[in-house]
Amino acid sequence: MSTRSRASSAVSGNNVFVTLQDIQKESLFSKVHKRRRNSSITVTAVPNTFNKNNVKNNEIQIVNWDNLDEWQQDNEFIYDGYVKETSSVMGCIKSLNILHNExxxxxxxxxxxxxxxxxxxxxxxxxxxxxxxxxxxxxxxxxxxxxxxxxxxxxxxxxxxxxxxxxxxxxxxxxxxxxxxxxxxxxxxxxxxxxxxxxxxxxxxxxxxxxxxxxxxxxxxxxxxxxxxxxxxxxxxxxxxxxxxxxxxxxxxxxxxxxxxxxxxxxxxxxxxxxxxxxxxxxxxxxxxxxxxxxxxxxxxxxxxxxxxxxxxxxxxxxxxxxxxxxxxxxxxxxxxxxxxxxxxxxxxxxxx
Missing domain, CATH: 1.20.1070 (Rhopdopsin 7-helix transmembrane proteins)
Incomplete structure (x- = not known):
């Protein structure tokens, strides 16, 4: 789920959260849900800005360079696959089960x-x-x-x-x-x-x-x-x-x-x-x-x-x-x-x- 048009993604249970960089209209800052029939997968569009307090229950969010805090920006030639700040030990451990750039x-x-x-x-x-x-x-x-x-x-x-x-x-x-x-x-x-x-x-x-x-x-x-x-x-x-x-x-x-x-x-x-x-x-x-x-x-x-x-x-x-x-x-x-x-x-x- 890592393309240049996507700023980030997070996986938690049966939910998939997607953040779009090019969201410009203010009306889209409200959550827009699209549920597939006969499926438990939920796709949620949220604003480009990310608040770490929104990550609950040790969710892991994979983001690109543009959505990192400055302290996480180490190698500008590595663009995608970063684990967003988790503020959680268990979240870090759970990241072992997910492919990311570390x-x-x-x-x-x-x-x-x-x-x-x-x-x-x-x-x-x-x-x-x-x-x-x-x-x-x-x-x-x-x-x-x-x-x-x-x-x-x-x-x-x-x-x-x-x-x-x-x-x-x-x-x-x-x-x-x-x-x-x-x-x-x-x-x-x-x-x-x-x-x-x-x-x-x-x-x-x-x-x-x-x-x-x-x-x-x-x-x-x-x-x-x-x-x-x-x-x-x-x-x-x-x-x-x-x-x-x-x-x-x-x-x-x-x-x-x-x-x-x-x-x-x-x-x-x-x-x-x-x-x-x-x-x-x-x-x-x-x-x-x-x-x-x-x-x-x-x-x-x-x-x-x-x-x-x-x-x-x-x-x-x-x-x-x-x-x-x-x-x-x-x-x-x-x-x-x-x-x-x-x-x-x-x-x-x-x-x-």
């Missing part, structure tokens, strides 16, 4: 977050430890407390990042204040993922040089804390800062290059590649950088007439998929680095998951 953003991170939560619960005990026994034989107890911490800390970071992102895209249409709150949680999730990603690889890359491991961990923590202060500033959430936001997180992630170059100097290039599985780290970096650039410059929707990518394949959705792919590459790198640190085996045949 649907892909919600589910593309909600599903992987559940998978990471499942891995957090059972991966190290039921998969990784058994794989080590297959490699080295029974009687070897190579999983110590720090191994559990370093592997699971990344899984915690990945879960929190993706889950907070999913919640933000689900509840952002509640109200401006709730949107800002979840936006900050979203950014905090990104910071946590970057921090835990770097720290988890640092431990295995410098497992025999603990001073360097501690040094770079402290540096990463300082960078992460600085980012937290920055993103909690309300000005950072404004739409005009989109490119700055993307660049900021790219730079923070790029700080992970410092320990890599240090590893080249200390261990040599070949040994460093084995220690932190640089091939997968490279793929991870490509995913994150490409996703951030696509998101920041609104590619591809900025090159087409607004409305072309309202529901599928817009920049934010591509960014989400790149983030998920990057996290998978990093998980692969962490596990392979763990195996190499414990066994000295560096081979594609040692594929844990």
């Amino acid at each position: 649907s892909v953003n919600i589910w593309s991170h909600l599903v992987p977050s559940v998978i990471y939560l499942a891995l957090l619960i059972g991966f190290t005990d039921f998969i990784l430890e058994k794989k080590l026994i297959q490699i080295l034989g029974a009687g070897h107890h190579l999983m110590d407390a720090m191994d559990y911490v370093m592997i699971n800390i990344f899984l915690v970071g990945a879960f929190l990042c993706l889950f907070c992102s999913s919640c933000y895209h689900c509840f952002k249409q509640h109200s401006e204040s709730v949107s800002v709150l979840w936006s900050k949680a979203d950014y905090m999730g990104i910071i946590i993922l970057i921090s835990t990603s770097i720290i988890s690889l640092l431990y295995y890359g410098f497992h025999d040089h603990l001073f360097l491991c501690k040094l770079f961990t402290i540096i990463t923590t300082i960078f992460g804390a600085t980012c937290c202060v920055f993103v909690l500033n309300d000005k950072f959430n404004h739409k005009d800062w989109k490119i700055v936001r993307a660049s900021f997180f790219v730079l923070f992630a790029a700080s992970g290059l410092l320990p890599i170059f240090t590893g080249f100097f200390v261990f040599g290039i070949e040994n460093s590649i084995k220690r932190v599985q640089l091939l997968y780290v490279f793929f991870e970096a490509i995913c994150y950088i490409a996703g951030a650039l696509i998101y920041g410059f609104k590619i591809p929707e900025c090159y087409f007439k607004p409305g072309k990518f309202d529901y599928f394949f817009n920049s934010h959705q591509i960014f989400h998929l790149c983030c998920v792919a990057g996290s998978v590459f990093h998980f692969r790198a962490v596990i392979a680095s763990f195996v190499y640190a414990k066994t000295g085996i560096h081979s594609n045949s040692v594929f844990i998951f």
Whole structure:
């Protein structure tokens, strides 16, 4: 029910409400009902202006850009499919059952977050430890407390990042204040993922040089804390800062290059590649950088007439998929680095998951 001539639609029970942008005559501001015989569907024409108090019983109204409040107007190249401010938690949750322009953003991170939560619960005990026994034989107890911490800390970071992102895209249409709150949680999730990603690889890359491991961990923590202060500033959430936001997180992630170059100097290039599985780290970096650039410059929707990518394949959705792919590459790198640190085996045949 989304065309340029329609400003909005709402679905509640058996009623369908339609708002027309081109209603000019004052007489049409009174409700006009047209009921189909032998049907329970009711079509109601209402004025172009929308009062959120008219939405009752958690009704959900899908509107286009022109009928949004200013605080909801984020990407001018996405024209239709917006969920109008609901002022209702249940209304936001019910929007999960309706296709709108945040649907892909919600589910593309909600599903992987559940998978990471499942891995957090059972991966190290039921998969990784058994794989080590297959490699080295029974009687070897190579999983110590720090191994559990370093592997699971990344899984915690990945879960929190993706889950907070999913919640933000689900509840952002509640109200401006709730949107800002979840936006900050979203950014905090990104910071946590970057921090835990770097720290988890640092431990295995410098497992025999603990001073360097501690040094770079402290540096990463300082960078992460600085980012937290920055993103909690309300000005950072404004739409005009989109490119700055993307660049900021790219730079923070790029700080992970410092320990890599240090590893080249200390261990040599070949040994460093084995220690932190640089091939997968490279793929991870490509995913994150490409996703951030696509998101920041609104590619591809900025090159087409607004409305072309309202529901599928817009920049934010591509960014989400790149983030998920990057996290998978990093998980692969962490596990392979763990195996190499414990066994000295560096081979594609040692594929844990």
